[in-house]
Amino acid sequence: MTEEHGNGSGGVLYIAPDGCDERGDGSEERPFRTPERARDILRAMKKLPEGGVTVYFRAGEYNLRETFTLTPEDSGEADRPVVWAAYPGEEVRIVSKAPVTGWRRLTEEEKAGPLFGMSAEARENVWTAEIPVGWRFHDLYREDTRLPVSRMTESDDWQNDWAKVRATPADFGPEGLRGTFDPGVLDGLDGWADGEIRMLTAVWWNVNAVLSAIDSQRNAALIRSGLTVFYPGAMEQGREYNLLNTPKYLTRGEWCVDSVRGRVYFWPEDGGDPNESELFAPRLRELWRFQGDEEGDGWKKQVRHVTLKNLRFLYSDRVPEDELDPAWLTRNGENPDGMIYLQGADSCAVEDCVIGYSGSQGIVLDHYAKNCSVTGCEIAHTSSGGVCITGYGPGAVDVNRRHLIARNHIHHVGADYMHSCAVQLFGSGDNTVEYNHFHDLPYAAVSVIGMIWTQMRGGPEAIDTQNTFGEKQTMYNPRWAEIDRASVTDYLRALPCQHSGGNVIRYNICDNYMQVLRDGGALYAWCSGRDKVWQHNCGYRAFTDDWGVRAIHIDDWDGFNTISENLFHASGATDNSRTNGTRGGRGDGARTDLDVWDDTLGDNVWRENVIAPDSPPEGYRALRREIRRRAGGWLGVLPGAETALPDGEEEETDCTGGTTAGGASC
Numbered sequence: 257m258t259e260e261h262g263n264g265s266g267g268v269l270y271i272a273p274d275g276c277d278e279r280g281d282g283s284e285e286r287p288f289r290t291p292e293r294a295r296d297i298l299r300a301m302k303k304l305p306e307g308g309v310t311v312y313f314r315a316g317e318y319n320l321r322e323t324f325t326l327t328p329e330d331s332g333e334a335d336r337p338v339v340w341a342a343y344p345g346e347e348v349r350i351v352s353k354a355p356v357t358g359w360r361r362l363t364e365e366e367k368a369g370p371l372f373g374m375s376a377e378a379r380e381n382v383w384t385a386e387i388p389v390g391w392r393f394h395d396l397y398r399e400d401t402r403l404p405v406s407r408m409t410e411s412d413d414w415q416n417d418w419a420k421v422r423a424t425p426a427d428f429g430p431e432g433l434r435g436t437f438d439p440g441v442l443d444g445l446d447g448w449a450d451g452e453i454r455m456l457t458a459v460w461w462n463v464n465a466v467l468s469a470i471d472s473q474r475n476a477a478l479i480r481s482g483l484t485v486f487y488p489g490a491m492e493q494g495r496e497y498n499l500l501n502t503p504k505y506l507t508r509g510e511w512c513v514d515s516v517r518g519r520v521y522f523w524p525e526d527g528g529d530p531n532e533s534e535l536f537a538p539r540l541r542e543l544w545r546f547q548g549d550e551e552g553d554g555w556k557k558q559v560r561h562v563t564l565k566n567l568r569f570l571y572s573d574r575v576p577e578d579e580l581d582p583a584w585l586t587r588n589g590e591n592p593d594g595m596i597y598l599q600g601a602d603s604c605a606v607e608d609c610v611i612g613y614s615g616s617q618g619i620v621l622d623h624y625a626k627n628c629s630v631t632g633c634e635i636a637h638t639s640s641g642g643v644c645i646t647g648y649g650p651g652a653v654d655v656n657r658r659h660l661i662a663r664n665h666i667h668h669v670g671a672d673y674m675h676s677c678a679v680q681l682f683g684s685g686d687n688t689v690e691y692n693h694f695h696d697l698p699y700a701a702v703s704v705i706g707m708i709w710t711q712m713r714g715g716p717e718a719i720d721t722q723n724t725f726g727e728k729q730t731m732y733n734p735r736w737a738e739i740d741r742a743s744v745t746d747y748l749r750a751l752p753c754q755h756s757g758g759n760v761i762r763y764n765i766c767d768n769y770m771q772v773l774r775d776g777g778a779l780y781a782w783c784s785g786r787d788k789v790w791q792h793n794c795g796y797r798a799f800t801d802d803w804g805v806r807a808i809h810i811d812d813w814d815g816f817n818t819i820s821e822n823l824f825h826a827s828g829a830t831d832n833s834r835t836n837g838t839r840g841g842r843g844d845g846a847r848t849d850l851d852v853w854d855d856t857l858g859d860n861v862w863r864e865n866v867i868a869p870d871s872p873p874e875g876y877r878a879l880r881r882e883i884r885r886r887a888g889g890w891l892g893v894l895p896g897a898e899t900a901l902p903d904g905e906e907e908e909t910d911c912t913g914g915t916t917a918g919g920a921s922c
Contacts, residue, residue, distance in 0.1 A: 267305045269294045270343075273316035287314060291324050291340070298338065299329055308336040313567065315346035319353050325545045332561035334603070341565035349568045352540035356396065356520055359383040359530040373444025373504030374521075382506065382523045383530050392450055392515035393537040393573050394615055394639075394672075396522070398530070402613060402637065403522070406506040407454075408441070408499035412772070414456055420494030421455065421479075428488055432468070432480035432578070433724035435491075442472040444504050449516050453479055454672070455497040457721075459774040459804060460699070461485040461589035462674050465724065466578045467499070482580035484723045484731035485589040538573040538615060541593050548600020548624060551648075555600070555624045555655060563605040568893075569595055574615035574639055574672075585649065586723070586730045587682060587705065590640040590673040594620030601625050608632040612894045617644040617676075618669070621659060621684070629660040634891040635669070641676035642666035642694075647683030650707045650753040651735025656684040657755075663691045665890035667897065670698040674772045677703045677780075685785055686758040691887040693765045694795075695899040698772035700809075701795070702761050706784040707732040709750035709813060713741050747813045750783075757785025757816075763883045766795035766824075767899045770805045777809030778824070786816035794879045796901055797826035807867045810860060820863040823876040827869035 268284075271294055275287035288294050294311045298304075309332070332338035342348035360383060367379045374382070396403045411417035419438055427434040435453075445451065451467035465481035499505060501512045509525035524530055548558035572595045575581075584592040595614035598604060599622045611618040611633060618635035619642070621628055635642040643666070647656030661679055670676035678694040681687060681704045694701040711718045712734065719728040734753075744750050751757070766778040778797070779790050790808065797805070807824035810817055866873035892898070 267307075267309045269297060269309065269311045270314060271311065271318075272314035273318065275314075291318070295326070295330060304332060304336040304338070306336065308332050308338055308561075310339045310341055312341055312343045313348040313350075314343050315348060317349040317351055319351050320540060320543055323540055323542045323545050325547055326559050326562060328548055328557035328559055328600075330562065331559055334561055337561045337563060339563045339565055340567070341563075342567050347568065348566070349570055350543055351570045352538050352543055352572055353536040354539040356385050356387060356535045356537055357531070359385045359522070359535075370444070371503050372448045373502070374506060375504075378503070378506050378523055381508070381527070382521045385520045385522075387513070387515075387518050387520055389518040390515055391513075391518070392576065393513060395571075395573065395613070396511045396513075396520070396535065396537050397571065397613075398533055398535050404510050405501050406503070406510040406512040408502075408505045410507070414496045414498070414772075418456075418496040418498055421453070421491075421497045422494045423491040425488035425491075427491070428486075428722070428724060428726050430725055432478040433486070433491075434476055435479045437475045437477065439475055441499070442470050442475060442477060444472070445470045445502055446472050448502060450512070450514060451502045452500040453497050454500055455479070456495055457485045457589065458487065458490065460675060460776055462773075463589060464500070464577060464591075464672050466576050479724050480578035481724045482577055482582070482727075482730065483586045483589055484719075484721050484728055485586070486722055486724060487720065488722065536571075538571040538613075541573050541575055541615060542595065542597050543569050543572055544596045546598040546601040546604060548602075550600060550623065551653070558600045558602040558624060559598075559604060560602045561604065562601075563607060564596070564609055565607045566609065568610040569612070570610075571613045572615045580730075582730060583733075584730065585646050585682060585733050587732055588677075588680065588703075589675045590644075591616040592620065592640070592644065592646070593617065594644065595638075596620070597622065598625055598628060599623050601628055603627045605629045605631070606633060608891065609634075610891065610893055611635045612637050614638040614640070616640045618642045618666070619644070621645045621656065623648055624655045625659070625684075626655065627658050629662070630664060631660065632663045632891060634665045634894060634897070636665075636667050636894040636896065637671065638669045638676070639672040640670065641673075641680055642669050642678040644680045645682070645684045645687065646680075647755055649683065649733030649735055650712060650750075650755075651738035652753075653735065653738070654685075654755045657686045659684070659687045661687065661689045661692065663887045663890065665693050665892055665897065667693075667695045667697075667899065670772070674698040677701060679703075680705070681756055681759055681784075682706065683755045684759075685756050687760070689759070689761045690763045691883055693767075693887070693890045693899075694769070695765075695767035696771065696896060697769045699770060700776045700780040701764065701766035701769050701778045703776075703780040703782070704756055704759055704761075704784045704788060705780075705782045706754040706756055707734060707750070708783050709744055709747045712739060712750050712753065713744040715741060747815065751786055754783070754785045757787050759785075760789045760791075761793065762789065762791040763886065764793045765880060765883055766793060767901065768798055769795065770797065774804030776804070777806040778826075779808045779822070780811065781809070781814040781817060782811040783813045788817050790817060790819045790822060792821050792879060792883075794823045794876055794883070795826065797824070802827050808865065815859040817860045818863075819860065819865060822865045823873045823879055824867040825872040825876055826867055
């Protein structure tokens with residue numbers, strides 16, 4: 257093992273796309289082909305060399321067929337870390353791509369068939385390709401561009417343009433929710449098994465549920481989702497929805513997949529032959545996983561002192577909502593899986609990496625995770641959120657703490673799960689989120705959330721939401737055996753079970769937040785722990801629809817926040833002028849035992865926050881410059897890296913580090 261280019265005097269291994277696992281020795285001259293081979297060599301070492309080991313990926317694309325997993329035996333030590341990195345100055349892409357090839361036009365016999373309601377125009381223009389039966393993917397790419405899946409309503413304006421599906425509380429059952437649709441919507445779709453329904457279960461949540469057992473004669477179908485964000489009583493008046501992935505609603509530029517028959521249909525926007533370009537679907541749900549001991553093993557061994565550096569992770573899929581892991585928290589109406597998943601990690605880091613086009617979250621720090629950092633990364637174009645940090649549910653176990661999320665550029669997240677945030681914290685405390693640039697977000701930039709104390713006291717039946725099967729547990733994943741429910745008589749007595757106190761959110765730029773959903777803000781807290789600090793954050797929001805939107809939203813039963821010197825150039829409805837367009841607490845810096853809102857604990861401190869709709873508040877531009885200076889700029893190589901701001905809002909570029917995937921300079 258060579259000793260150049262690595263961690264000081266540490267050793268170095270090399271991996272290259274043209275390397276060889278059988279004949280290579282990991283040297284620069286004879287590199288390995290796969291990270292699995294390098295991992296095997298590291299495991300065989302009785303002791304890591306002084307300075308640790310750096311595993312360099314040489315330039316190129318590494319197409320994973322299985323999730324690459326590191327376990328405790330792959331750990332480094334504090335003075336002997338293990339670093340997996342791109343070779344300096346070279347671009348490394350770690351992907352999960354399965355090519356879709358062999359495209360052809362429909363035969364006359366196929367055109368005459370039912371094709372599940374496909375229009376006559378589509379039959380003349382679509383191309384089809386064979387895929388393995390049973391392969392149900394959720395994204396299709398042409399070159400590096402994500403293609404739109406077929407959808408019933410082309411508009412994204414759910415408030416004005418989407419139809420409504422209806423149901424009663426009695427329609428929830430063990431097979432799912434029986435929804436009633438407007439006449440004609442389901443005609444031709446009987447027997448179609450791969451449809452999804454993107455539905456707003458509230459103005460702040462949506463699902464992408466599986467649609468099955470379609471019965472067009474009765475205008476009914478089963479809606480199947482493990483996400484516990486359904487209010488049964490709210491369905492009777494109807495909830496907004498869009499149907500996805502059906503031949504019936506396939507139009508120009510769109511595609512849909514038939515996993516039952518092993519087919520993909522694609523109507524090229526340009527009318528060209530899809531065989532002349534690269535089309536592919538993501539193969540894996542997770543690309544890279546850190547997996548330490550879980551609770552069953554007493555968390556004895558964790559993955560420690562491992563860093564990912566300067567790597568690009570691209571393209572992953574998601575699990576259908578009727579197959580969600582029951583151990584996952586589904587509090588936020590999101591897909592909680594992640595492209596990079598750390599479960600059982602201590603003192604690990606993701607540095608200067610690009611995470612793009614994830615079918616779920618970008619990075620997840622789940623269950624046991626301590627002292628980890630995500631710094632200098634760009635995370636964009638994810639189906640769910642950016643960085644999702646979730647400890648165990650409310651109870652006695654408090655093993656997710658002290659992470660640093662700093663100098664990251666997180667934008668255009670929540671493509672499918674619109675409640676997604678740039679950074680989300682649940683059951684995790686003493687974290688620092690600072691010097692990040694967040695923009696173009698469907699919901700909040702940063703949220704810290706917990707469990708309603710009345711539901712903690714009342715037990716499972718007190719939880720007011722459920723999934724389509726009537727199950728409620730994963731709403732918070734509370735550890736009921738560890739909660740003395742009789743003692744939870746108010747918000748204060750629930751705090752020891754929340755584990756989300758001590759979080760510091762400061763010096764972040766939050767632009768164009770709350771672009772899709774309502775009842776939220778750039779900075780959001782709900783039923784969480786105490787002693788949280790929100791300081792010196794700023795941002796701009798385009799003046800579109802302001803109903804239910806605030807810059808800082810301290811929501812139900814959330815207290816003991818110090819909210820100071822935040823400056824926003826944004827409009828937003830306000831019910832308490834002393835809080836400058838925000839909700840909960842007083843704006844004079846004094847603590848109070850009673851809040852202006854009946855359902856929110858007081859004891860919040862508001863000091864020198866200004867939210868100005870017409871022009872930037874005093875000190876706003878200086879604060880943006882100061883944050884940018886301290887961050888040292890942000891990595892920006894994915895499309896949309898440059899946020900849209902008013903003329904004169906920015907004095908210099910917001911992103912650094914090369915060109916976008918589309919070739920535009922950043």
